[in-house]
Amino acid sequence: MFSYVLIALVGGAIGAVIALVVVAQRGRSALANVRAESELRISDLMRENADLQTQIEDAGHELHAFETELATSRASIAAQADTAQAAQAALGDVRAERDRWAALSKQISGETSRLRGLAHTFERWHEQMISLMTQNQEMHARNEELSAIVRHVVIVSLNASIEAARVGAAGRGFAVVAGEVRELAARSEALSRSYSDSLHRNDLTTTATFQDIQAGGKMITASLSSVESLANQFQSHPALH
Amino acid sequence: MATDLISARARASFERIFQRAAQSRLVRNAGDAVQIDAMQTLPEEDRSFDAVAAEVVVLTISSIAFRLVLLLRVQHDAATQAYYVGDAARTLRETFIEYGNLCCGAINQELIGHFPDLGMSTPYVLSARCVSYLDALKPAYQAMYAVTIDGTVPLQAMICVCANTPVDFMADMSAAVEESSGELEFF
Amino acid sequence: MANILVVDDSSTVRDEVAGFLRKNGMDVDTAVDGKDGLAKVRANPGVKLVISDVNMPNMDGLTMVEKIRGELGNKTVNVVMLTTESSPAMKDRGKAAGVKGWIVKPFKGEAVLEAFRKLAA
Numbered sequence: 001m002f003s004y005v006l007i008a009l010v011g012g013a014i015g016a017v018i019a020l021v022v023v024a025q026r027g028r029s030a031l032a033n034v035r036a037e038s039e040l041r042i043s044d045l046m047r048e049n050a051d052l053q054t055q056i057e058d059a060g061h062e063l064h065a066f067e068t069e070l071a072t073s074r075a076s077i078a079a080q081a082d083t084a085q086a087a088q089a090a091l092g093d094v095r096a097e098r099d100r101w102a103a104l105s106k107q108i109s110g111e112t113s114r115l116r117g118l119a120h121t122f123e124r125w126h127e128q129m130i131s132l133m134t135q136n137q138e139m140h141a142r143n144e145e146l147s148a149i150v151r152h153v154v155i156v157s158l159n160a161s162i163e164a165a166r167v168g169a170a171g172r173g174f175a176v177v178a179g180e181v182r183e184l185a186a187r188s189e190a191l192s193r194s195y196s197d198s199l200h201r202n203d204l205t206t207t208a209t210f211q212d213i214q215a216g217g218k219m220i221t222a223s224l225s226s227v228e229s230l231a232n233q234f235q236s237h238p239a240l241h
Numbered sequence: 242m243a244t245d246l247i248s249a250r251a252r253a254s255f256e257r258i259f260q261r262a263a264q265s266r267l268v269r270n271a272g273d274a275v276q277i278d279a280m281q282t283l284p285e286e287d288r289s290f291d292a293v294a295a296e297v298v299v300l301t302i303s304s305i306a307f308r309l310v311l312l313l314r315v316q317h318d319a320a321t322q323a324y325y326v327g328d329a330a331r332t333l334r335e336t337f338i339e340y341g342n343l344c345c346g347a348i349n350q351e352l353i354g355h356f357p358d359l360g361m362s363t364p365y366v367l368s369a370r371c372v373s374y375l376d377a378l379k380p381a382y383q384a385m386y387a388v389t390i391d392g393t394v395p396l397q398a399m400i401c402v403c404a405n406t407p408v409d410f411m412a413d414m415s416a417a418v419e420e421s422s423g424e425l426e427f428f
Numbered sequence: 429m430a431n432i433l434v435v436d437d438s439s440t441v442r443d444e445v446a447g448f449l450r451k452n453g454m455d456v457d458t459a460v461d462g463k464d465g466l467a468k469v470r471a472n473p474g475v476k477l478v479i480s481d482v483n484m485p486n487m488d489g490l491t492m493v494e495k496i497r498g499e500l501g502n503k504t505v506n507v508v509m510l511t512t513e514s515s516p517a518m519k520d521r522g523k524a525a526g527v528k529g530w531i532v533k534p535f536k537g538e539a540v541l542e543a544f545r546k547l548a549a
Contacts, residue, residue, distance in 0.1 A: 119491050126485060133365070201374040203367050204299075208378055211301035211362035212308045218360030218483075219303055222517035229520045266534070331440060339440040343533055346512025350532065353515050361512065363437070363483045422532035425508065425543045428523050 098240055105235040112228035122217040129210035136203055143195050150188045157181040246404045247307075247382040254355075254412035255309070256384060259400055261417060262347035263388055267313075267340055267396070269324060276389040283385055283397070286370050293318050295369035296334060298341035301362040302349050307404035310378060311348065313341045314369050314397035324394045338364050350422070355410040375401055381408075429472040430457035432548050435465035435480035435489065436510070441533075445479060445510065448537050454548060462487025469496050475505055477548040482511040482518065490518070493525045506547040510535055 160178035164171030234240070247255075264275045287293070294317040302309040315321060315337045325336045342364050349361045375383060380401035388396040402408070432454055434446045446456040457472070459465035461484040469475055478496070482489040489509060496502050508529040509522055519530055528547065531540060 119488065123487065130485070197370075197373075200368055200370040201377050204371040204374050205377050207299050207365050207367060208301060208308075208310050211299065211310070211365065212303050215301045215303035215308070215360040215362040218362075219305070219358050220360075222360060222515055222521070223358045225521040225524075226517040229517075229524065329443070331443065335438065336440050339438045342438070342512060346533060349512060350514045357515075357517075359515065361483070363485065422514070423534055423536035423539060424531065425540045426519075426530045427543075428519075428528060428530070 102235065102240040105231055105240070108231040109228060109235055112224050112231060115224050116221070116228075118217065118221055118224075122214065122221075125210070125213050125217065129206075129214070132206060132210070133203075136199065136206065140196070140199055143192055143199060147189065147192045147196075150185050150192060153185040154182060154189075157185060246407050247402055248407070248409040250411050251408050252382055252384075253414070254410055255382065255400060255402060257414055258348055258351045258412050259311075259384070259386075259398065261351070262344050263386075263398065264417075265420070266343040266347045267388065267390055273391045274389075276392075277398075278387045278389075280385040280387050280397070283372055283399070286373055288370070297367050297369050297372055298338055298364050299367055299371075300341060300345040300364050302345065302352060303360050303362070304352070304356040305358050306356070306406050307381075307402055307408050309348070309352075310380075310401040310403070311341075311345050312372060312375075312399040312401075313337075313344065314372060314399075316395060318395075320393040321395070324391055334366060338366065351412065355412065372397070372399060375399060378403055381405075429474060430455040431474070431476040432456045432544070433459060433465065433468055433472075433475050433478045433480075435459040435462070435478060435484070435492070437461050437481065437484040441481065441510075445535070449544065452541060452545075454544070461485055462489060462492035465489075465492050466495055466500070469502065469505065470500055473500070473502060473505075477544065478505055478507045479510050479544075480507065482509055482513045490521055490525060490527075493522070493527055497526050508544075508547065 157178045160181070161175055164175035164178060167174070260277055263277060265271075268275060286295075295314055296317070297312045297314045300311045302311070315333070317333055321337075322333050325340065326333050329336070345361060345364070349359060353359045378401050381404045382400075382402040384400045386398045388398050390396060432449060434442055434449075434456055435458070436442050436445070437460055442458045442460075446458050449456045457468060457475075459468045462480075463486045465478065465480060466487065469478065478493075480489040480492065487495075489511065493507050493509075496505065496507070503526065506528045507526065508531060509527055510531045510533060512533050514530075514532045522530060529543070
């Protein structure tokens with residue numbers, strides 16, 4: 001019985017030792033596995049770490065590049081802000097100019113509009129011309145009357161001469177007077193004709209002068225209308241508002 | 242000298258423009274014969290008692306550089322009365338004034354293409370005796386024509402162009418110009 | 429009261445134009461110059477169409493139109509100018525005064541009859 005217990009114990013112990021060895025062996029290989037795995041993991045991690053380092057370096061470079069770009073952008077924005085300000089100022093100037101032009105063109109419109117009142121001036125001139133021509137006609141009429149009177153005087157003096165001749169010697173003095181009257185009448189007639197010629201010359205020059213004034217007035221009014229219409233077009237241009 | 246102020250081609254142009262105006266506007270019916278003959282001097286105005294009554298219709302066209310005075314002498318004889326008035330209850334004077342107005346208007350319309358600033362007067366009637374004194378206007382250019390309408394109506398036309406600055410332009414020298422008048426231009 | 433007014437200082441033109449229109453069945457009155465024309469429009473504000481010359485003594489046609497639109501305040505009457513004037517400047521002035529149309533004399537009756545009828549309706 002003791003031997004059985006001994007064998008059992010030794011067996012047990014051997015078994016335990018075997019188990020232990022097996023376990024140790026398993027443990028050792030497990031450890032080795034673990035170690036191998038760990039080494040793999042470590043080298044993976046070290047690779048990852050190296051990658052990350054590279055990435056961090058790259059990121060660092062990019063960041064630096066971004067910083068440089070940012071600085072450049074900031075400078076460019078600053079420059080553009082200056083340009084915008086300058087453009088704003090220029091626009092302000094242009095607007096002020098435009099307002100001045102709009103005011104000027106309004107003035108031009110106003111002036112040309114006022115000058116349309118020239119129609120009244122022309123009416124006045126026309127009335128004066130009619131009045132002058134009427135006077136001319138009256139002068140013609142009076143001259144005709146004078147002519148008629150002179151012709152009548154000639155007839156009267158002729159009759160007087162005839163009467164004087166009938167009376168004979170006593171009428172000689174009278175005949176002389178009648179003769180002189182006839183001479184005077186002839187001179188009056190000549191003067192009257194000459195006066196008539198002057199009147200006709202005067203009629204022509206007066207008429208031509210006043211027609212020039214009338215036509216010239218219309219020419220001026222027409223030209224002013226053109227200017228006025230241009231000024232109005234200018235003034236109503238959308239760019240001026 | 243004043244007479245050099247109007248260039249040769251301007252003179253020819255004035256002449257041609259007048260001819261076209263006379264041919265289109267001095268006739269009562271389009272197409273009636275118009276005979277235009279240049280005259281060197283005007284015949285002495287008949288001042289005798291039985292002289293045929295005559296008048297001149299005077300019109301002026303004014304430009305900046307010159308003025309053109311048109312005188313149209315019309316006789317109050319049977320042929321003229323019959324042609325222009327016919328049976329109408331109007332005087333020859335009134336009727337012919339309008340023809341003169343149209344004739345000068347046609348000259349005006351052509352000249353405005355060359356001289357944008359132009360104005361025309363209203364017509365005025367003077368005694369025919371006035372034509373003896375055209376020199377008093379001191380024209381730089383003067384032209385006189387005997388115009389016979391429809392073979393029976395004897396008219397005289399006198400053109401005086403007065404200027405004190407050079408005048409030069411060239412008109413269309415063709416026989417007739419496009420008629421753009423008479424129709425209603427809507428605005 | 430007539431619905432057409434013809435204004436011209438020449439009796440020849442008044443007779444010709446008014447006669448032509450009357451022959452075509454229209455009711456026409458006449459005036460001898462701008463002043464007369466203005467007075468007639470004032471007295472007959474219902475007039476539909478005014479046919480007027482430009483060159484007239486006492487008051488020219490364009491001044492008359494300006495006064496019809498201004499002083500009389502009549503913006504409805506149709507106005508057509510019948511004149512020897514053809515300058516663009518004159519036409520511009522007419523346009524500005526409210527003129528509806530422009531005919532350079534001598535007028536072609538048949539060509540303008542329809543237009544006149546419409547404007548006087």
